[in-house]
Amino acid sequence: MKSLRRQRATRATGRGRHRRHAGARALVRSRPRAAAAVPVPLSLVRPRAPTAAPPVGPPAYEWLSAEDRMFLRFEGPNAHMHVGAMLSFAGGGLVRRSGEVDLRRVRQHIAATLHAIPRYRQRLHWAPGDGAPIWVDDARFDLAAHVRHVRLAPPGDEAALHRLVSRLLSQRLDRSRPLWEMWVVDGLAGGRFAIVSKTHHCMVDGIAGADLLPLLLSPMEGGAIQRAPHWAPRPAPSASQLVRDRIARQAQAGRAAASEVWRVARQPGVLGAWSRSAAGFWKAVGLGVRPAPDSPINRPIGPHRRFAWFAVELDAVKQIKNQLGGTVNDVVLATVAGGLRRFLLQRAPDERPVDLRALVPVSTRAAGEPSALGNHVAAWIMPLPVAEALPQERLARVRASTAALRGAHDGVGAEMLTGAGSRLLGLAVRLVERLRPFNVVITNVPGPPIPLYLLNAQLESVYPLVPLFPNQGLGVAVFSYAGTLGWGFNADCHVVPDVDALVDATRVAFGELAALAAVSGEGAALSAP
DSSP states (O other), X not given: OHHHHHHHHHHHHHHHHHHHHHHHHHHHHHSOOOOOOOOOOGGGOOOOOOOOOOOOSSOOOEEOOHHHHHHHHHOOSSOOOEEEEEEEEOOGGGBOTTSOBOHHHHHHHHHTTGGGOGGGGEEEEEOTTXXXXXXXXXXXXXXXXXXXXXXXXXXXXXHHHHHHHHHHHTSOOOTTSOSEEEEEEEOOGGGOEEEEEEEETTTBOHHHHHHTHXXXXXXXXXXXXXXXXXXXOOOOOOHHHHHHHHHHHHHHHHHHHHHHHHHHHHOHHHHHHHHHHHHHHHHHHHHHTSOOOOOTTOSOOOSXXXXXXXXXXXXXXXXXXXXXOSOHHHHHHHHHHHHHHHHHHHHOTTSOOOOEEEXXXXXXXXXXXXXXXXXXXEEEEEEEOTTOOOHHHHHHHHHHHHHHHHHHTHHHHHHHHHTXXXXXXXXXXXXXXXXXXXXXXXXXXXXXXXXXXXXXEEEEEEEEEOOOOTTOOEEEEEEEETTEEEEEEEEETTTSTTHHHHHHHHHHHHHHHHHHTTOOSTTTEEOOO
């Protein structure tokens, strides 16, 4: 009897197991097939956050300078304070036969260089009390979250690249992570690819950003990828440590101010230099409280951008300045003035353009610190002769303005404004937001004069980006590289939707100056690749 009951139980168990297995097979058969891939907005494609690495060593952090804090204060939902560039590459050995970039090699190469720029693995942290920002190591740092990939659909033409770059540059950087991104874009015609680089302005200025290029690029093609050094995040400081350090910093600042007053009293020459700097400072404040002229390019901006570019030969620019006088920067400013004049006349033929006011960043770096991270910039606020109809007169007026600014050390006044403490810093931000002391930002950054390579791929061209401030619909940035001058036009898509027309007008303005300098028209202007 017991044996019979045991046999019945075994058969029942087998039937139950068979029903469970059959149910599982039916469940597998009933699963729907994978749906076709649907395009997802780039802003929603976020890699999963990695597990935090255990901190190692004593707490480590760094206070942001007043200049760096200023760019955090300027940033808002519509004013994104990242600088950047669109870099175009010939494919070389980095592009597979399928047209895809070898992203693994690119990431390995970048990982091997990050030890030289530790800021790129640090994020913002906020001190208790006044909420002052500091840099701390990001325990969840993930390179894949910063070096991203996107592929253009065939045929990968210039128009599609313009749309994609504009879309990428419209996205604000995530403040919970290190404030930089690099997007690798493949699928371009001719086996080429591009990199769209974005770095928050509180991390680097234009000069420092240019000096980061040699870390990834080399004058020699190819080369082995170095092994990335081991990195472990250092712990963030405690709230009590930050409070103690804040008190100590304030006391040290008071002692430094008293020492400076004593030095001024003992050395009359220092007093003269200080007086000239103070005069420049008050002149900068005076310009700040006088709004710039009204212009169609100065309207409330939104978060979306249009980015356009073109290039000219650097030798042509140098021939213009050699024949007509001035500097490369003078030629750039006069060209932008002529382009804006032609552009505004195309928009409103019956309205006479007026002179505008430009903010022109000026580096204040000492010769021994060319690659230090952070911002070391002052600024000129100068008239832009848009009302002047004659190209040579525009250049002459620009030359006179920049010469006067260099002689008066007005750039020092602007530097004092950015480093004069949190209250005055807040005043400067409010002046820019409410009174709009300038119409447009124009920046010219010198780059490497020789061709460079990203592993096996040659860098063909660089088109830089300058951010937009509130009520400023246009920014122009220029970068020299390997005999060319790349121009990047960053525009609000509603304030200056016709930025391509402005690019064409700027080409014509450059041609006018080239003709005056008797520069041959052949090859003076290059079509952007």
